[in-house]
Amino acid sequence: MKSQSSTLLAEVRTFRQNHPEVRYVDLIALDIPGHFYGKRYPVEMLEKVAAGSPLKLPQNAVLLGAQGGLFKIGDYCFHDGDPDANRRLVPGTLKPVSWEAQPLGQMLITSDGTEAPIEFEPREVLAKVLERLQHKGIHPVVAFELEFYLFDKKLDDGLPQFARDPLSGDADDQPNLHIERLLRFSEVLDDMAQTAQAQGIDITVITAELGPGQFEINFGHCDDGLRAADWAALFCRSTRGVALKHGYRASFMAKPYLQFPGSGMHVHVSLYDGAGNNLLAAHQQQPLRHAVAGCLDLLPHCMPIFSPNHNAFRRLGGTVNAATRASWGFEDRDACVRIPESDPRNLRIEHRLASADANPYLVLAAILAGLEHGLEAGHEPIAPLNEDRNSGADFPLEMLDAVRAMQHQAVLRDKLGAEFIDVYCENKRQDHLAFQQEINAREYRWFL
Template sequence: MTPEPVDKANPSTVTYALAGNEPAEFIEAFIVDINGIARGKRVPMTALDRLYEKGLCLPASTALLDIWGGEVEDTGLVLETGDADHICWPILDKVWPQPWSQRSGGQLLMQMHANDGAPFAGDPRVVLNTVLERLNARGLHPVIAIELEFRLLEAELDSTGVPTPAKASTGLGQPSQLYGLEELERLDPVFADIQQACSAQGLPIDTLIAEQSEGQYEINLEHVDDAMQAADQALLLKRTIKACAHQHGLAASFMAKPFGMSAGNGMHVHISVLDDNQDNVFSKDSEPTECLMQSVAGLLNTMADATALFAPHANSYRRFQAGSHVPMAPSWGWDNRTTALRLPLATPAATRIEHRVAGADANPYLVLAAVLAGIEHGLDHGVLPSLETHGNAYDQHAPSLPDDWSVALARFEQSAFITDYIGATYQSWFAACKRQERDQLKCEVPTSEYAAYLQTV
């Protein structure tokens, strides 16, 4: 019999995120897998109490599927275990509405547990929580804001199998206008539905902007003083944007580099850290602190080891191109968007680090785990960073972050830093999942190679 977690929520206290929502007809109960994809089951609303009383059974391998939803034998969690179930428990006494559903639906985020009742090491939420506990033990509490870039595309691929930016995204024959307000007006029905759906779920979205490339936009979440909640909100925001786009006959994509010659989609993370007195440890008497500099150093020193988490797919590495506002080397600077770590100009209370490496295709839980681990590593070792970069970082720092998937995976697998913070078990599972994805893609020949080589060599 599977033990129940001590902090299991009470079904009698379950509420919606906001008052006034109609009772749901069904619940989508799900965990988050290694790729940041929601996986679970749809159950009738009448089964809600059962989910809180008995949990939801899913194979342990569900948390570690490849990008196509295939099982990964090399994790040792499939045939070797009989593909055994683990039990998943709701993480909160709250059901988020699912405003885009034709019928009234709810979303219930869950966390997987091992057979001894302990949180399952393969759940990304558990990975993030392990790092958070180390910071909390220091009396430190991160404040997080996540920015997500994405593309709005036509729902159907063109005749050559290539996506097309949403036709309504720009004026006829015009390029995209960075920060252009008309760009937003043209797709206002989509953005209005996204905003309403976020409001219904209690997702604190802040600004919406038109980005550099055709059909590219960015939505920012407001800062929250709970890193796990920040990751949950990023997950729910991605679901919301995709669902609302679909309702309007479009597709939303967080793919890192859908078009090779235009800007990629990033996930920028803003981090400040509070002490037990709720004071920002990155600033004192209106001056940056040693704690801030040590955190910067820790992030710089561990960035290459964690690149496989920031860039987890084959396409992720197409984003790393000089001059594209994507970091090519560990660097930092005040209000400098060419560096990997930007320290925005802000009031002392809002002094923070903007981490600019991750793609929008990355798992937000694993990105935050790597970022916060880098900060704790810097504090633990008391190191200080290299000199600040002024001006164009691309001209001053030779590319040194892994820009090849196999190199990044090898660095990740051999990293003592990753073993220490992420754990050897998850380190090996992640590598196994990504190797399977890599090896399958190696077997597929892109049309560009036929054009280049078929009749020329």
């Protein structure tokens, strides 16, 4: 602990020397719906925290709904006195914020690694899965890919408008994959990339996707699963900020347009032993088949994680590369679990089902739990789509059905923690019910 305090203290002092104009630092963490919460600290107080002073925030901040409200979940929120819980600073994440009007810094905080971690905090859920795998001699290497849309900064009666082409001034309303879109939007995209890199995020490829104003960002492969998920979370925050600065609105909403493709979160995972050997490639790739079978077994029970809101379920099926059944295949983008072509050293799975607005910590935790379950069970998977285009297992396509499928699944409760599963399912159930408590114009138009 003393060594970590000295490292953190050195990080804060170096930051202050390099950025003397920064007076405040946002200390942030991701809640269950995938939004950042936290506190804005004077930088001199941050130095005290780095030196060992306690850092406490309300435990129930993790439980906020999609709109920021609190739900009654067991004894939490309204019967527990709203207690504080210790957090710690995440080393290496103190970075300048360039998209705000005033000079700021930001730094990740977490409860994992504290004396009493919050069992349902997303980062803690992932930390436990990674720790268990490490004890088994399994070391994941992870890379995220995130799709997002650019919209005009101004909404039209609450509805998004197509992003304006900065060269022509016209709405970018045509679906295409043209490289020219990267040129036309290069100013904002370059700023997004540079800002992400300044946050310590290893971004690689930028692609113009099929939807109008839609792009994809790839991240580098990372042998630290927590850091890989940190990158995905922080990229969403910085990208929204940079877009606003340029007169756009960036959104990771799963399905903003019914007629155009939705936005996904694709996760590449390989597994290595302590000597650096790819575990999935051993014994003529038999472990790969077992791992795929485990992913597909748990996938129908993880849908509240992969599709975390009403809109995310709209993304499934009906358009490009979005499955409606649990499936797998070699070099097949219609599959939930795709095996990209690679040499044995880089053999991996690509999990393609999660929506872009899913919580990256929980998505990765669920995928790793599936891989772990598959390696333990040693079952053969169903036929790949390459052999049978009708191969696949059904999964829930509506939130309440998905919650019922998740809550009592024994393997998932063991791998992710029973307390987390109960809290998460009730959070999603309450969010879904709250979403239903509004009568929109279409309902009056149909039934008045």
